[in-house]
Amino acid sequence: MAISPLYALRETGQNLWRNILLTTATIITIGVSLLMFGSFRLFNDAVDNATQRWEGGIEFVIWMNPEASAEQDSAILEALVSSPQIRDHTYVDQLETFEEFKELFADTPEMIEVVTPEAMPPSYRVVPLDPDADVVEELANQFRGRPGVKEVVSANETIRSIQDLADRAGIFLFAGSFVLLAAATLLILTNIVSAIRNRGREIEIMKVVGATNWFIRIPFMLEGLAQAMIGAALSWGGLYAFDRFVLSEFSQPDGLELLAGFQVSDEQFLTTTIWLLGIAIVVSVIGSLVAVTRYLDA
Amino acid sequence: MIKLENVTKVYKGDNVALRDATLDIGKGEFVFLVGASGSGKSTFIRLLNREEVPEHGKIFVAGKDIANLGTWKVPYLRRNIGYIFQDFKLLPNKTVAENVAFALEVIGKPRHVVKKQVPAILELVGLSQKMSNFPHELSGGEQQRVSIARAFVNRPLILLADEPTGNLDPQTSVGIMRLLDRINRTGTTVVMATHDRGIVDTMRRRVIELDRGVIVRDQARGVYE
Numbered sequence: 042m043a044i045s046p047l048y049a050l051r052e053t054g055q056n057l058w059r060n061i062l063l064t065t066a067t068i069i070t071i072g073v074s075l076l077m078f079g080s081f082r083l084f085n086d087a088v089d090n091a092t093q094r095w096e097g098g099i100e101f102v103i104w105m106n107p108e109a110s111a112e113q114d115s116a117i118l119e120a121l122v123s124s125p126q127i128r129d130h131t132y133v134d135q136l137e138t139f140e141e142f143k144e145l146f147a148d149t150p151e152m153i154e155v156v157t158p159e160a161m162p163p164s165y166r167v168v169p170l171d172p173d174a175d176v177v178e179e180l181a182n183q184f185r186g187r188p189g190v191k192e193v194v195s196a197n198e199t200i201r202s203i204q205d206l207a208d209r210a211g212i213f214l215f216a217g218s219f220v221l222l223a224a225a226t227l228l229i230l231t232n233i234v235s236a237i238r239n240r241g242r243e244i245e246i247m248k249v250v251g252a253t254n255w256f257i258r259i260p261f262m263l264e265g266l267a268q269a270m271i272g273a274a275l276s277w278g279g280l281y282a283f284d285r286f287v288l289s290e291f292s293q294p295d296g297l298e299l300l301a302g303f304q305v306s307d308e309q310f311l312t313t314t315i316w317l318l319g320i321a322i323v324v325s326v327i328g329s330l331v332a333v334t335r336y337l338d339a
Numbered sequence: 340m341i342k343l344e345n346v347t348k349v350y351k352g353d354n355v356a357l358r359d360a361t362l363d364i365g366k367g368e369f370v371f372l373v374g375a376s377g378s379g380k381s382t383f384i385r386l387l388n389r390e391e392v393p394e395h396g397k398i399f400v401a402g403k404d405i406a407n408l409g410t411w412k413v414p415y416l417r418r419n420i421g422y423i424f425q426d427f428k429l430l431p432n433k434t435v436a437e438n439v440a441f442a443l444e445v446i447g448k449p450r451h452v453v454k455k456q457v458p459a460i461l462e463l464v465g466l467s468q469k470m471s472n473f474p475h476e477l478s479g480g481e482q483q484r485v486s487i488a489r490a491f492v493n494r495p496l497i498l499l500a501d502e503p504t505g506n507l508d509p510q511t512s513v514g515i516m517r518l519l520d521r522i523n524r525t526g527t528t529v530v531m532a533t534h535d536r537g538i539v540d541t542m543r544r545r546v547i548e549l550d551r552g553v554i555v556r557d558q559a560r561g562v563y564e
Contacts, residue, residue, distance in 0.1 A: 048444065243430055251418035252445035
């Protein structure tokens with residue numbers, strides 16, 4: 042026997058309205074927790090985008106001239122391999138650099154249109170044995186001004202600070218969202234248990250006249266889902282504002298040069314949106330399933 | 340229609356509510372269950388509605404062993420059994436018609452069936468003029484009539500009544516019994532637990548007496564004691 046959509050909607054609406062205060066508290070908690078989780082993801086994505094060439098212990102980058110000769114190139118390579126102070130290095134060719142550039146400026150296609158892979162400088166990403174700033178600077182200096190080298194850029198302390206700050210803020214946002222999501226699950230459960238108790242006589246009659254368990258359960262489960270979805274929609278709105286008005290500010294021409302590229306792509310934003318929806322569904326299913334199996338079927 | 344074979348129901352603390360009960364109730368019979376409080380009458384009714392499961396024995400309703408019925412099949416069993424409560428259990432925020440319609444809506448009956456059957460059953464119980472009233476606007480007898488209409492609207496094979504006149508005065512009780520008798524004459528089996536000596540002695544139907552969970556008397560056209 043199928044449940045009529047009109048019946049399910051009417052019952053779900055009534056359940057939500059009867060407990061409007063608790064419903065509002067639940068929606069706000071879900072919204073804030075998902076906003077924190079979404080911010081954690083977007084912030085991490087933005088930091089990764091902005092600092093991706095400084096990951097894996099890379100402390101300085103030797104940018105070569107696109108026109109550097111093979112001899113000049115191999116001289117640099119030989120110096121890197123033979124140096125006892127250098128643990129590792131990676132060569133990034135022009136095509137890979139172009140791909141990196143495209144990712145960094147994904148939201149400004151006009152920048153991508155004016156460059157070609159041939160114009161991109163290849164580079165060596167260098168991981169020294171000792172990451173101490175003075176040692177890194179001294180090592181970097183050994184390569185500055187050598188034939189074929191365009192520029193040597195070292196990761197300065199500000200970049201390291203941003204990565205460190207992002208890590209700490211990420212832990213706070215992730216832990217905070219986790220705690221709030223647990224609270225939201227309990228609130229959904231409480232809300233549904235309260236609705237079940239309010240409708241005790243109705244449920245008793247439904248069971249006596251032969252309504253199926255699913256017919257009785259579905260409006261309560263939809264109630265949990267509705268709260269989670271409204272909460273997710275609110276958090277999505279908050280994240281959209283965060284992306285458009287905060288993250289994008291960093292990449293403005295008059296912003297800090299260091300923070301150029303501190304933004305997320307549309308694809309990353311969509312992935313986060315899917316995460317929000319998925320978590321909202323999981324939270325509502327857990328909360329409402331526990332409520333209906335423990336308090337409705339008893 | 341109903342058959343019990345050596346049915347025993349024990350609650351926590353070795354409290355035996357029904358002991359080794361065996362009996363047959365035929366289609367269209369009207370049966371009174373009598374006995375002191377705690378004698379097992381309500382347990383008997385709850386077992387028939389599969390609200391309880393026996394520890395031993397078999398219970399057949401319309402040929403099906405309901406003691407071993409899968410949980411998901413229980414709602415379908417209950418669609419063949421009407422249930423009348425002593426305290427009516429009407430939904431206070433719904434009108435008379437809505438209370439009755441509720442029993443059909445929650446088992447997925449189409450709207451046109453609900454629209455046809457609700458006025459017909461309210462006509463049968465004599466409440467056509469009060470379809471739009473709320474329960475608090477009705478007398479006790481009228482509320483019990485709504486409860487009977489709700490139990491019978493789906494035309495069940497069996498009607499279980501747990502002290503349906505327990506909250507009513509003698510005169511109103513007579514009216515309720517006339518209604519149950521009328522329903523019984525349509526071929527519906529009625530099993531009614533009661534303490535009402537006057538009703539049992541007047542109607543002279545089959546009487547099953549329970550004493551501390553044991554069937555001590557099963558008498559055709561019987562009296563209260």
